[in-house]
Amino acid sequence: MSSKLMLDLVDAVSSAPVGTVVAFPVDTAAEVDIVRRWCDATGNSVLSVLDTAIEVFRGRITDPIEALPVERRPGYRLWVYTNFHCNLSCDYCCVESSPKADPRVIPLGEFRDLVGEAVDSGVQELYITGGEPFMLLDLDERLVAATAFLPTTVLTNAMVWRGDRLRRLEALPRQGLTLQISLDSPTSELHDRHRGAGSFARAIEGVHTAIDLGFRVRVAATLGTDAGNAEAELQQFFDELGLQEDQRVVRRVARQGSANAGLTVSRTSLIPEVCVTAEGVYWHPVAAIDPDMLVTKHWRPFAAALSAMRDEYRQYRIAGDVLASAFPCA
Ligand code: SF4
DSSP: OOHHHHHHHHHHHHTSOTTOEEEEEOOSHHHHHHHHHHHHHHTOEEEEEOSSEEEEESSOOOOTTTTSOGGGSTTSEEEEEOOOBOSOOOTTOTTOOBTTSOOOOOOHHHHHHHHHHHHHTTOOEEEEESSOGGGSTTHHHHHHHHHTTSOEEEEEOSOOOSHHHHHHHHTSOOTTEEEEEEOOOSSHHHHHHHHOTTHHHHHHHHHHHHHHTTOEEEEEEEEOTTOTTHHHHHHHHHHHHTOOGGGEEEEEOBSOTTOSSSBOOOTTTSOOOOEEETTEEESOGGGTTOGGGEEESOOOSHHHHHHHHHHHHHHHHHHHHHHHHHSOOO
């Protein structure tokens, strides 16, 4: 070990204030290794390794992922867009789904592979969405395959359960499966304004069908910028339906896809939730057609895609913390 290197390192880092970054020159992988081991032993942190230098953070950086509650950590939950076509064309659909949308279906075999690799990578929950997943006539096979390994939630507008689709619904497993049904308001006015005339009545019918068939149901509302005090009325309506706290979701619309107003989201503003579509891996399901949110075009191997997403999240958070400590506002 080079004593000159060690002396220079100690001198450079110990003279820097805690919470700041020192770019220390290194020439070889062996020198990088020395700096890493010194940082581990002395309570400092390697921020990044550049071509001719290593950035050392003065002090210990805790892993931003470890700091999250377990169920919020990237990779706990996997979202899959099985398809993008839908019987509706809601005016704030975050992925521009409609009856005319290119279906972009993930083939059944690939879906099975994805679930298998996700399980191997530690995924604990699966969420299936679209488009309207029940447009797929093989959705029942997918749900049977998925629930054998993971608690699975399928998002639906609950409007296509007729004829053969109703029979396939009836035959689905109840164990490990939740049907998350979109319902934006307790009366038709607001829901139909965004989702189309008659959609509220069909969705309510679907909620009762699912409950009567013994499925675990969650009802999810998306509130547009015109929602007013709809949330209070919704909560009362959820009470009347007998829904528990974990069976209700109320969220604001995001400015994505067809929505021309709503919350602005980005990679740096959202904790990632791995989302796989036929076109690649996205940072979050609310932005699954946004090119700025594409992490990689290939989900295989799943572990590598997940790792890339986690590393990027760490870098954003660490950079944010470093900046915050470099520019204290008070
Ligand atoms: S918001 Fe849901 S129901 Fe409406 S078009 Fe999009 S996928 Fe279909």
